[in-house]
Amino acid sequence: MNTLGIENIERNRDIIGILDLLRAITAVKLGRPDLISKLTAFFTSRDVFSDDSWVERAQTSGFQILIPSALDVRRKEMQDKWRHDGENRKKSEERMKS
Numbered sequence: 615m616n617t618l619g620i621e622n623i624e625r626n627r628d629i630i631g632i633l634d635l636l637r638a639i640t641a642v643k644l645g646r647p648d649l650i651s652k653l654t655a656f657f658t659s660r661d662v663f664s665d666d667s668w669v670e671r672a673q674t675s676g677f678q679i680l681i682p683s684a685l686d687v688r689r690k691e692m693q694d695k696w697r698h699d700g701e702n703r704k705k706s707e708e709r710m711k712s
Contacts, residue, residue, distance in 0.1 A: 637649075637650070637655060637656060638650045640656060641655065669683055
C-alpha cells in the first residue's frame with residue numbers, strides 16, 4: 615500500500631522531470647547530445663569531486679573560507695570524544711578509590 619500521498623507523488627514526479635530537463639540541457643551545452651537519454655551520464659561526477667574539493671579551488675582563487683572543512687569538523691568531534699572519555703575515566707577511578 616502506498617503511504618506517500620498524492621501530493622508527494624506529484625512532487626517527486628515533478629522533481630524527476632526537472633532533473634531530466636537539466637540533464638538534457640547539460641548534455642547539449644557540453645556538445646554531447648548522445649547523453650540526453652543516459653540516466654547515469656553525470657552521476658559519476660560526484661565521485662570526482664569530494665565534499666571539500668571546492669575549498670582548494672576557492673583558496674587558490676583567493677577566497678577566504680569561513681566554514682570548517684569536514685576533516686576539521688571530524689577532528690574536533692574526536693578530540694571532544696577523547697576529552698569526554700578521559701573525564702569519565704577519571705570520575706570512575708575516583709569512585710573506585712572511594
